[in-house]
Amino acid sequence: MRAVGELVRATAAALADLVLPRICAGCGVPGAVLCRGCAGEFAVPHLAQPRRFPAGFPPTVAAAVYDGPVRPAVNAFKEHGRAELARPLGAALALAVAAVRAGVPGAGPGTPVLLVPLPATRSALRARGRDHVAELTRAAVAELRTAGVPAGSGRLLARTGRVVDSAGLSAAQRRANLAGTFTVRPARPAPPGTLLVLVDDVVTSGATLSEAAATLTRTRRSDTPVLAAVVAATPRRTGRRGAAGPPARTPRTG
Numbered sequence: 193m194r195a196v197g198e199l200v201r202a203t204a205a206a207l208a209d210l211v212l213p214r215i216c217a218g219c220g221v222p223g224a225v226l227c228r229g230c231a232g233e234f235a236v237p238h239l240a241q242p243r244r245f246p247a248g249f250p251p252t253v254a255a256a257v258y259d260g261p262v263r264p265a266v267n268a269f270k271e272h273g274r275a276e277l278a279r280p281l282g283a284a285l286a287l288a289v290a291a292v293r294a295g296v297p298g299a300g301p302g303t304p305v306l307l308v309p310l311p312a313t314r315s316a317l318r319a320r321g322r323d324h325v326a327e328l329t330r331a332a333v334a335e336l337r338t339a340g341v342p343a344g345s346g347r348l349l350a351r352t353g354r355v356v357d358s359a360g361l362s363a364a365q366r367r368a369n370l371a372g373t374f375t376v377r378p379a380r381p382a383p384p385g386t387l388l389v390l391v392d393d394v395v396t397s398g399a400t401l402s403e404a405a406a407t408l409t410r411t412r413r414s415d416t417p418v419l420a421a422v423v424a425a426t427p428r429r430t431g432r433r434g435a436a437g438p439p440a441r442t443p444r445t446g
């Protein structure tokens with residue numbers, strides 16, 4: 193039966209290739225899920241710099257600038273169900289994790305990292321039917337391990353369910369609104385010296401990451417600072433260059 197199941201899956205995959213020609217999620221060119229040029233846009237690790245640094249914003253590395261072909265590619269994965277992008281975007285996240293780890297004084301090749309995915313809100317999970325950040329985290333851990341980095345993931349944070357729409361709020365109101373958003377879940381303690389790295393898809397204001405970092409720091413008495421890594425960070429100034437394709441609607445990000 194198992195052989196039949198595999199055959200069905202292989203056939204379905206082959207048919208999907210025929211029926212749905214692969215096009216680059218970044219620029220729309222046929223051929224690969226992400227063409228070489230667009231993939232290169234996901235390999236520019238840099239420190240994320242929100243316009244106003246929220247208090248307690250953790251050191252955060254982004255693999256890409258959320259602009260140009262990066263926007264449609266991230267949105268194709270996040271909002272349009274192109275799950276095959278988990279691998280390249282997970283690799284980008286792995287790159288950001290490796291870069292943020294490299295910036296910690298005293299961290300070496302053997303320093304372990306524990307990726308802590310930002311939990312989605314219940315309404316986002318319902319709307320998408322999947323937890324795309326969890327998918328990215330799994331792919332990033334696999335990528336890091338292949339590269340010889342001792343990496344794991346832990347769902348240390350949960351949503352308390354308290355938070356509501358923060359659209360239209362000022363930074364201070366938003367922060368107050370976010371306080372108490374997260375709670376720490378019981379987990380086995382990580383080995384000493386493990387770096388906790390919050391992971392998410394896109395960072396914009398940094399408010400959500402700051403609140404998550406504060407929750408972890410308060411409750412875990414970690415001996416190392418909490419870090420963060422994301423696939424992409426919104427640029428400080430928008431309109432630096434034209435976006436490929438129609439301008440993407442800005443999804444709600446933190």
Ligand SMILES: [Zn+2]
Pocket residue numbers: 216217218219220221226227228229230231261
């Ligand atoms: Zn492309």
